[in-house]
């Protein structure tokens with residue numbers, strides 16, 4: 001099961017990605033969580049201790065690694081860098097593990113426009129497709145807000161995009177754009193998780209904007225989730241109620257996966 005969590009800024013992508021990762025890990029799956037947001041904060045949501053969190057160097061900032069693997073030399077512009085750098089040992093070497101979840105932090109790729117191909121980007125893209133193709137169990141990618149970066153292809157090849165939405169038109173707008181872009185880049189399945197639901201009306205509102213089968217599930221607004229952020233705790237550890245909602249979503253994902261296997 002390889003999924004990329006997308007959506008508008010602030011809807012709860014990182015919160016959801018962290019909880020889904022920890023839920024899978026608790027059930028014995030091998031989980032790699034990928035922080036693909038340049039404004040990386042998945043480590044905190046996963047509950048990594050501050051010392052570890054502070055020591056994380058994003059892959060794209062590992063200058064020597066990038067230049068060794070892509071055969072470019074630091075500081076020079078070399079058009080002849082490798083387009084197929086070796087990446088298979090990177091997850092093992094650079095994953096930080098806590099609470100059973102292995103975390104890879106990708107960092108920022110300065111693309112200088114959508115057409116730019118730089119060594120960092122080549123390495124990250126290849127690393128992501130390696131993870132998506134080779135990982136046995138679960139990969140959860142916490143994406144940057146919006147959709148522009150999705151076109152750059154780090155999440156291409158995932159089984160599904162999961163778009164987190166709030167009860168509001170603006171985040172649904174982002175969902176529609178992701179859905180269209182998903183089709184364009186060959187990700188057929190785009191699901192929705194409604195987050196910060198206050199009541200049944202919110203849930204009905206989201207459902208009325210979706211086609212049948214698109215909603216994976218709903219997570220209610222929960223004060224203790226926000227409080228966990230303030231206290232620098234993993235939201236997974238604070239609320240049984242929210243964990244149950246995440247479990248239902250995880251089970252739905254597994255059901256869909258099983259249905260899909262049967263139909264193949």
Ligand SMILES: Nc1ncnc2c1ncn2[C@@H]1O[C@H](COP(=O)(O)OP(=O)(O)O)[C@@H](O)[C@H]1O
Pocket residue numbers: 007008009010011012013014015016145195196197219220221222223225226227229
């Ligand atoms: N179900 C929820 N109930 C209450 N607050 C939530 C919930 N989900 C997320 N939040 C809060 O919303 C804010 C943004 O969440 P975050 O996961 O960082 O969003 P994103 O990654 O989409 O930018 C955080 O303060 C988080 O604690």
Ligand SMILES: [Mg+2]
Pocket residue numbers: 013014015037041
């Ligand atoms: Mg985030």
